[in-house]
Amino acid sequence: MSDLERLHELQLTDSALDHMAYRRSHLEERVAFNATQAHTQGTRKALAANVARRAELDRQYAALEASAREIDTKVTRLEGQMRNVVVTREAEAIQREVATLKAERDAADEQGLVLLDESETLSAAAALLEAEIAEAETAEGSAAAVLAVADAALDAEAAGLSERRRELAAGLPGALVSLYESRRPAFKGVAVAKLQGTRCTGCHLDLSRVEIEALWAVPQDELPECPQCARILVR
Numbered sequence: 676m677s678d679l680e681r682l683h684e685l686q687l688t689d690s691a692l693d694h695m696a697y698r699r700s701h702l703e704e705r706v707a708f709n710a711t712q713a714h715t716q717g718t719r720k721a722l723a724a725n726v727a728r729r730a731e732l733d734r735q736y737a738a739l740e741a742s743a744r745e746i747d748t749k750v751t752r753l754e755g756q757m758r759n760v761v762v763t764r765e766a767e768a769i770q771r772e773v774a775t776l777k778a779e780r781d782a783a784d785e786q787g788l789v790l791l792d793e794s795e796t797l798s799a800a801a802a803l804l805e806a807e808i809a810e811a812e813t814a815e816g817s818a819a820a821v822l823a824v825a826d827a828a829l830d831a832e833a834a835g836l837s838e839r840r841r842e843l844a845a846g847l848p849g850a851l852v853s854l855y856e857s858r859r860p861a862f863k864g865v866a867v868a869k870l871q872g873t874r875c876t877g878c879h880l881d882l883s884r885v886e887i888e889a890l891w892a893v894p895q896d897e898l899p900e901c902p903q904c905a906r907i908l909v910r
């Protein structure tokens with residue numbers, strides 16, 4: 676293998692290593708795991724909202740009960756007064772007040788039933804949500820295990836590539852490796868391309884016959900470059 680061919684191999688290895696992060700974040704197993712995690716979180720959130728709403732209903736119900744007790748006390752007091760009243764008009768006034776209070780009491784009872792009804796519906800929903808969370812957590816755990824396996828496979832692949840990179844770099848003149856590394860940033864990591872037929876694999880443009888002839892005419896001690904993208908072009 677010539678130095679340039681070896682340099683191109685080094686480039687391919689570096690590109691594969693560069694692609695690793697993308698592959699890691701786009702792993703099918705990671706996408707699946709993220710979905711299970713989002714589901715668990717969403718369900719937990721729904722349960723928290725359910726619990727908060729039931730607490731609010733409990734508060735409202737307690738307030739209703741307190742006002743019902745107040746009404747009952749008033750009614751008892753008024754009925755006590757009734758026994759001592761002799762004037763008809765006064766008795767009628769008390770009766771009207773008692774009737775109003777009893778109507779209020781009925782309305783409170785009715786509202787209490789509405790609250791209890793909603794609370795019961797929410798309790799049933801909460802039981803379902805709890806079961807769903809347990810299921811979602813199990814699914815998340817399985818997905819995490821599958822993801823760990825996929826990540827480990829990528830780790831092994833990355834370790835292999837790094838080892839290959841070390842070997843390739845060790846077999847090249849240090850100055851050439853330094854030059855290559857210094858040029859990589861300007862070319863989004865790809866500083867070395869190959870001429871495939873008439874096409875540069877770096878910019879994917881075709882070279883003319885004259886350009887290809889010029890490329891072959893480059894002396895051994897100089898680096899051939901693509902006339903379009905200026906990458907080192909391996910013939």
Ligand SMILES: [Zn+2]
Pocket residue numbers: 868875876877878879880901902903904905906
């Ligand atoms: Zn090119």
